[in-house]
Amino acid sequence: MTTLAPDTRRLIYERPELLTDRSSHYCPGCGHGIIHRLVAELLTEMHLGPTTIGVASVGCSVFAYDYLDIDFVESPHGRAPAVATGVRRVRPDAFVFTYQGDGDLAAIGTAEIVHAAARGERISVIFVNNGIYGMTGGQMAPTTLLGQRTTSSPAGREANLAGYPIPITEMLALLPGVSYAARGSIADPSAIGRTKKMLRRAFDIQLAGGGMSIVEILSTCPVGWGMTAPEAMEHVSKEVVLTYPLGVMVDRMKDSPTSKDKDEA
Amino acid sequence: MxxxxxxxxxxxxxxxxxxxxxxxxxxxxxxxxxxxxxxxxxxxxxxxxxxxxxxxxxxxxxxxxxxxxxxxxxxxxxxxxxxxxxxxxxxxxxxxxxxxxxxxxxxxxxxxxxxxxxxxxxxxxxxxxxxxxxxxxxxxxxxxxxxxxxxxxxxxxxxxxxxxxxxxxxxxxxxxxxxxxxxxxxxxxxxxPREPAGWELTGADGRPPRILxxxxxxxxxxxxxxxxxxxxxxxxxxxEVRWAGERLEDAEIVVVAYGTAARVARTAIERAREAGLRAGIFRPITLWPFPSRDLAALAPRLRAIVVVELSAGQMVEDVRLAVEGRTPVFFHGRTGGMVPTPAEVVAVMERARDATSAAASDTAVLR
Amino acid sequence: MAITVEPVIQPTSARGSFEPLDIAADRCKGCSLCVGICPKCVLALDESTVNALGYHAVQLTDAAVCTSCALCARICPDAVFTVYARPKGSLT
The missing domain is CATH 3.40.50.970 (Thiamin diphosphate (ThDP)-binding fold, Pyr/PP domains)
Structure with missing residues (x-):
């Protein structure tokens, strides 16, 4: 008879509690997986699981509710900020966030995000910008870079035909209802660490009673971009950031403290 | 309540x-x-x-x-x-x-x-x-x-x-x-106040998460x-079917109308009765579910049904489906914000009576 | 049935059996982000086999060299890594 030795190894990193065991439907190397993990890490570390109501959007990330082990409501395409407004207005004690892609937030849902921001809704918005409609087969998004080939801009996005990439987070940062707006990326581990700090700050601001907090995250779509996962990461750090510079655009609650990161403690 | x-x-x-x-x-x-x-x-x-x-x-x-x-x-x-x-x-x-x-x-x-x-x-x-x-x-x-x-x-x-x-x-x-x-x-x-029914999102505190x-x-x-x-x-x-009827007991012509059209119809059937036409009103309150069964039960003893709407004829389709051709269905509608007058409705009821009287001698038309 | 209690034998670095990573290979999609990020180049896709998802899963090729830096865990989109601290002085 054998006895299993207890694992005495000292843990440095483990899959966060609020990330379900389910294998995701995302393509290999897709940035959504990293961002889901960051959200799950923060909800776990900040003990927000029992009070969180997540608002899912439409696109590849519609199944976020299958991977984050929290209450979730699904929205029609683009309407997540309005749905989150409804949740917020009748559940003042809940932690409320939306998880939206660029097609959802910056095209079909433009009115909803702008006006939720203008109202200063106390919600956190996780805005995943990979510059493409992944779910429907890689069409041009409002955030697609000039010259970028997609299945609906086969010759590359041309400004005279399809306009310019929309820097919507900068636009939102102008609104006084937005307490925090930042843009991070997932292009490498240090960028992922900085993005996690931005998300933590966004969550802290909601908990401190601030207005909307939004973190745009430059992500990848290796399959839609026709690249390997490492190539897609390099593309973000060398090309995409030129159109969408990283950093904190506004923090209107500078006096409000940020909670401790587990890694820093 | x-x-x-x-x-x-x-x-x-x-x-x-x-x-x-x-x-x-x-x-x-x-x-x-x-x-x-x-x-x-x-x-x-x-x-x-x-x-x-x-x-x-x-x-x-x-x-x-x-x-x-x-x-x-x-x-x-x-x-x-x-x-x-x-x-x-x-x-x-x-x-x-x-x-x-x-x-x-x-x-x-x-x-x-x-x-x-x-x-x-x-x-x-x-x-x-x-x-x-x-x-x-x-x-x-x-x-x-x-x-x-x-x-x-x-x-x-x-x-x-x-x-x-x-x-x-x-x-x-x-x-x-x-x-x-x-x-x-x-x-x-x-x-x-609402009692929690067990599906509402309140945060997964001590229970498995809920997804809507x-x-x-x-x-x-x-x-x-x-x-x-x-x-x-x-x-x-x-x-959940709801409807209201007035003066249906002896009615030969029944107006089917809802909402404001039913208000007009109520005046119209009183005027029609003053003129000797036995008129009644069948007023759906639930439009879905439509009171098809009750209207179908009523229909065989009517000479005609007159549907009145503030439209070009929409509910009339459900009325026709309900009576399945057993009773002639006439329609009167006004659109664009115009409201039918009781006189217009009475006139249609009279035409419905006359048309069905003429046909009454030929049972093949009615049956 | 007899109750048997056996002593727990700790893995020690001296025996070279310390495992700094647990890899949930069944969830790995072989995207190779971790392979490229590993500073010690000790992660590689196992091309001799495919997992149930149909991918070559990642494996640790030399546990003795891994520094438990956890960069692999930070880049992994499928959260397949659990990382443990290497006991002091065990790095070869």
Whole structure:
């Protein structure tokens, strides 16, 4: 008879509690997986699981509710900020966030995000910008870079035909209802660490009673971009950031403290 | 639900009476967007809801308003949304999602003339939209049609009860007259607060997470979900049919009309009776489920049915389906905000009588 | 049945059996982000086999060289890594 030795190894990193065991439907190397993990890490570390109501959007990330082990409501395409407004207005004690892609937030849902921001809704918005409609087969998004080939801009996005990439987070940062707006990326581990700090700050601001907090995250779509996962990461750090510079655009609650990161403690 | 009959009636505009009725029925949240002829409903809520500590948001659009309702309903709140025809078209999307996600909500449509921007005058031209669709997919929504402001007040509370009982959006289909006219009402209905039913999103505190969604990507799953919805609609069709009849006992010609058209019809049948025509009225209160069975039972002993609508003829199709050709069905409608006069309706009833009298000698025509 | 209690034998670095990573290979999609990020170049896709998802899963090729830096865990979109601290002085 054998006895299993207890694992005495000292843990440095483990899959966060609020990330379900389910294998995701995302393509290999897709940035959504990293961002889901960051959200799950923060909800776990900040003990927000029992009070969180997540608002899912439409696109590849519609199944976020299958991977984050929290209450979730699904929205029609683009309407997540309005749905989150409804949740917020009748559940003042809940932690409320939306998880939206660029097609959802910056095209079909433009009115909803702008006006939720203008109202200063106390919600956190996780805005995943990979510059493409992944779910429907890689069409041009409002955030697609000039010259970028997609299945609906086969010759590359041309400004005279399809306009310019929309820097919507900068636009939102102008609104006084937005307490925090930042843009991070997932292009490498240090960028992922900085993005996690931005998300933590966004969550802290909601908990401190601030207005909307939004973190745009430059992500990848290796399959839609026709690249390997490492190539897609390099593309973000060398090309995409030129159109969408990283950093904190506004923090209107500078006096409000940020909670401790587990890694820093 | 109890009504405090001791309260004195007050003279109220339909829009305001429906708003106050919702408040009295325990409405937790209202979301709207200005549109004529229902703007007073929004204005009433803008004043009353904050003073009661309840949620009110004037949204950026009807899309915004109804999706706020979706979010609030998902947490178990009792939610009201109102609009008028063009706004309802925008809300159609979320109606489909809410039906699919089985979220209760009451939506008031104070109908105006269409298509397009149409007019701001009363109309009943959204019957198809209300009863056959709004959005995409296999779903139904109970539709309640008040014919007086007092009845509208009753139906608001009924609609909340029905929405919560069946986990479904419920529509109150009023028209511009119902919204704008003033009548004495007692809007003091009291409903008990909602009891948690076990599906509401409250945060997964000490229980497994809950997901409210309409997406079921596997065909087997979606078919099972649709079968569940259809079973629910079958129960609603069985239990929730409401209609009112007047002077049906001896009627030979019956007017089928709802809402404001039924008000005109009531005057018309009295005038017709004065002229010796035995007229009655059959007034559907639920447009879906349509009172098909009761109308079909009544039809064989009638010479003719006259359908009156403020439309080019929409409900008339359900009437024809109900009577299955056993009784001749005549139609009279006005559109664009025009309202039929009692004299017009009497004239159609007389033509219906004459036509069926002429045919009576030839039974082959009638049978 | 007899109750047997056996002593727990701790893995020690001296024996070279310390495992700094647990890899949930069944969830790995072989995207190779971790392979490129590993500073010690000790992660590689196992091309001799495919997992149930149909991918070559990642494996640790030399546990003795891994520094438990956890960069692999930070980049992994599928959260397949659990990382443990290397006991002091055990790095070869």
């Amino acid at each position: 109890t009504v405090e009959t001791t309260a004195r009636p007050v003279l109220m505009k339909g829009n305001e009476a429906m708003a106050e009725a919702a408040i009295q029925a325990g409405c937790d949240a209202y979301f709207g967007y200005p549109i004529t002829p229902q703007a007073e409903l929004l204005e009433w809520m803008a004043r009353r809801m904050p003073e009661l500590g309840r949620a009110f948001v004037q949204a950026e659009s009807e899309l915004g308003a109804i999706n706020m309702a979706l979010g609030a309903a998902a947490t178990g709140a009792r939610v009201l949304v109102s609009s008028s025809s063009p706004g309802i078209s925008l809300m159609a999307e979320a109606m489909s999602y809410m039906a699919g996600s089985e979220l209760p909500m009451v939506l008031i449509n104070v109908m105006r003339g269409g298509p397009g921007l149409g007019s701001i005058a009363p109309s009943q031209s959204d019957y198809f939209q209300a009863t056959k669709g709004h959005g995409h997919g296999d779903y139904r929504v109970p539709v309640l049609a008040p014919s007086s402001i007092a009845e509208a007040v009753d139906l608001v509370a009924e609609a909340f009860a029905m929405a919560e009982r069946y986990r479904t959006p419920v529509m109150i289909l009023a028209d511009g007259v119902m919204g704008q006219a003033m009548e004495p009402v007692v809007p003091i209905y009291r409903m008990p 969604r309409s997406l079921h990507l596997q065909p087997e799953d979606l078919e099972a979900h649709n079968q569940k919805l259809q079973a629910k609609y079958a129960v609603i069709s069985e239990r």
